[in-house]
Amino acid sequence: MSRQMARPGGRSARVQASVHAAVRELAAETGREALTVPLVAQRAGVTPSTIYRRWGDLQALLSDVAVERLRPDTAPRDLGDLASSLTAWAEQFLDEMASPAGRAYIRDALLGDPDGSNAGQCSAYAAEQIGLVLAHAAEHAGDGERDGDGRLDVETVVDRVVAPIMYRILFRPEGLDAAYARRLVAGVLARTGP
Structure with missing residues (x-):
């Protein structure tokens, strides 16, 4: 799945929402510099491979979260x-x-x-x-x-x-x-x- 998906539904939407929430929470708690894919995955309740498959890397995930926050x-x-x-x-x-x-x-x-x-x-x-x-x-x-x-x-x-x-x-x-x-x-x- 591409990070360019407009608004996924079902499980995909839940995964996106939980991963985005994890990024925002962890960034607020530990700072953006301390974020890692495994840390975000653990907080979101998904595997790191889910994040890599969907976003590719941490920067692409941070970018996806940023675009959503700029809406x-x-x-x-x-x-x-x-x-x-x-x-x-x-x-x-x-x-x-x-x-x-x-x-x-x-x-x-x-x-x-x-x-x-x-x-x-x-x-x-x-x-x-x-x-x-x-x-x-x-x-x-x-x-x-x-x-x-x-x-x-x-x-x-x-x-x-x-x-x-x-x-x-x-x-x-x-x-x-x-x-x-x-x-x-x-x-x-x-x-x-x-």
């Missing part, structure tokens, strides 16, 4: 207008991703990602959230809301808000705060115009 728990808040909703989403995104846990999950997700599928999944999470923000704003604004042909769309927000945030988190983390997120959103809204 948003809730839909973005609808604050009634695009600027407010997108700003609130960007502030929360930056706060979660720039936190020590968020940074560790990002690193783990990327380290065990030889084919780019984890990065793609994490990007899809952000794009889905942005899509919801834009859809809510369009509902409030009617036909006048921006999308496509020079107007605001998901890819523009990914390029001008998410990408700079992720770059700064990974390579230049100093100065990351809510004001930075607000400046990025204000910039993307000003460039797209009404």
